[in-house]
Amino acid sequence: MKLFPFGHATHPQWQMAAGLVLAQLRAQVALHDYAASPTLGLLYITDHYAAHAQDILDHVSAELPEVTDWSGTVGVGIASSNVEYFDEPAMAVMLCELPSDQYRVFSGVAPLSPLFPAHTALVHADGMTPDLSELIGEMAGRTATGYLFGGLASSRAETVQFAIGGNGNIKGHGKAGGVFRGGLSGVAFADGVSLVSRVTQGCQPVAPERTITESDRNVIYKLDGEPALDVLLRDLAITLDEPSEAMATLRATLVGLTDAGSDLVGRTGTFGNDVVVRHIIGLDPTRRGVAIAEKVEEGMRAAFCKRNAQAAKADLMRICAEIREEVEPEEMPLAVASALAASEAQAEPTPTRRIAGAVYVSCAGRGGPHFGGPSAELQIVRRALGDVPLVGFFAGGEIARHHLYGYTGVLTVFR
Incomplete structure (x- = not known):
């Protein structure tokens, strides 16, 4: 191809x-x-x-x-x-x-x-x-x-x-x-x-994953048998006695979710491919619950996480590396190996790179500003994959597998 x-x-x-x-x-x-x-x-x-x-x-x-x-x-x-x-x-x-x-x-x-x-x-x-x-x-x-x-x-x-x-x-x-x-x-x-696709969440878990043991629609009441709000405050090292500091931390905290029996955090310490990340939208101090922007069920796995530019860059580079590892042969001619190791300016597109084209769908809330400058997100992709043909758009929600995501990037290559 x-x-x-x-x-x-x-x-x-x-x-x-x-x-x-x-x-x-x-x-x-x-x-x-x-x-x-x-x-x-x-x-x-x-x-x-x-x-x-x-x-x-x-x-x-x-x-x-x-x-x-x-x-x-x-x-x-x-x-x-x-x-x-x-x-x-x-x-x-x-x-x-x-x-x-x-x-x-x-x-x-x-x-x-x-x-x-x-x-x-x-x-x-x-x-x-x-x-x-x-x-x-x-x-x-x-x-x-x-x-x-x-x-x-x-x-x-x-x-x-x-x-x-x-x-x-x-x-x-x-x-x-x-x-x-x-x-x-x-x-x-x-x-x-032949396609290879990966999802980047841009989030880093800040607490251990736990099982939802009591819930009602979109409110988590217990995690591993403990009141969810108590777990959240302990994991984030905050207290509601200092509401200003607590709210600033809570606004930057999200929840990673996956179905029962699925891996939440992978071996690299990042979220697995089937994880969806949702915002915390409210607290229930009376029943010690945490409300999130997603319907939850008992048995699901959850972990509190943070989204920031450093985590987003690291995770985007990770999925690009995984794609290259999958599409490139274990052994290759010296000329190809040299091209892959070349500087950004020398890494011109070539069929031996084994990527014919790519589609990148990212969240409209990401893009350059989230990564530190104009076009910064796509520059990371280019440095990692080389100057391969690529088109895409910034979406109101991202689709990967059977999930509808938010604040993610979905990178797919034709090989």
């Missing part, structure tokens, strides 16, 4: 940004190391362009007639290799060269056929969709691995999704035009498309 052509640009006029992106794509398609016959396009736009979504899709699909399938969405920010576009008009496109029988674009008007052997899926969703968590779980259940990756569209204007297949000729699309509002859409992949 060759490298996927990609391009990104910002401009007050979407036509100019599209022109810049198309120029980058055409230049790469002409290069030997890049895919010459892509068929699937991933398109992400910032919400500045949301009102022009249909015009943008019509334009790029007309300019790239060989690309018959499109998927994507809108974000308050979008991402590409080494760069983030926040609060500015921008778009990013990646063209994937995949066998036509190994993927299917789906949407609300053209649902995924039960006959397609889905292995995993890229999913874009509208956060206002009723019963969204159940729909995500149902979609995961339709894949052989149960693994989804993607996120919720985020926008201060219209919330749109792109989904069109077979150059508009797939039954069910009708006159929809490929731009949708509400529900789920995306791309399902068969097992012939």
Whole structure:
């Protein structure tokens, strides 16, 4: 598999940004190391362009007639290799060269056929969709691995999704035009498309994991048989007798949760892949309970944690290292090994790096400011993976496996 052509640009006029992106794509398609016959396009736009979504899709699909399938969405920010576009008009496109029988674009008007052997899926969703968590779980259940990756569209204007297949000729699309509002859409992949995906929570446990032994809806009353509020105050070394100091600490504290029988904290001291992190939203001094932004059940595992820039950087570097370890061979030619050890400026994309392209979905509350500067989050990814083709967006919630996350990053690579 060759490298996927990609391009990104910002401009007050979407036509100019599209022109810049198309120029980058055409230049790469002409290069030997890049895919010459892509068929699937991933398109992400910032919400500045949301009102022009249909015009943008019509334009790029007309300019790239060989690309018959499109998927994507809108974000308050979008991402590409080494760069983030926040609060500015921008778009990013990646063209994937995949066998036509190994993927299917789906949407609300053209649902995924039960006959397609889905292995995993890229999913874009509208956060206002009723019963969204159940729909995500149902979609995961339709894949052989149960693994989804993607996120919720985020926008201060219209919330749109792109989904069109077979150059508009797939039954069910009708006159929809490929731009949708509400529900789920995306791309399902068969097992012939090799993907590696990881979730970064950006959180560090600050206390031992415990079992929820008494609860009521979203309130934890007992942890390992002890009053939950007492456990929380002891773990954080705070007291309600000093409310100002206590509240400052509590606002920076979250709770990591996982189902009974699942690992909460891994061997590296970080949260496992099935952990969801939720905010503390209230305290019950009378019954010594702790209310969180998630329904809980007895038997679930929980641990108090903190989210900060240092933990986020370390965890992002960890998942990048895990991905590289999985996609790169144990033995490689000297030239390739030298390239991987080269400085950032020398680490140019090459097929021998074994990553054809990547999709990164991060929380709209993360991005450069959380990591210390403009584009800092994507710069960390580039330093860890090299200058691989990458597109993505900053979401209102992140999807990985059958979970809906918050304040996380989901990095997926095609190998």
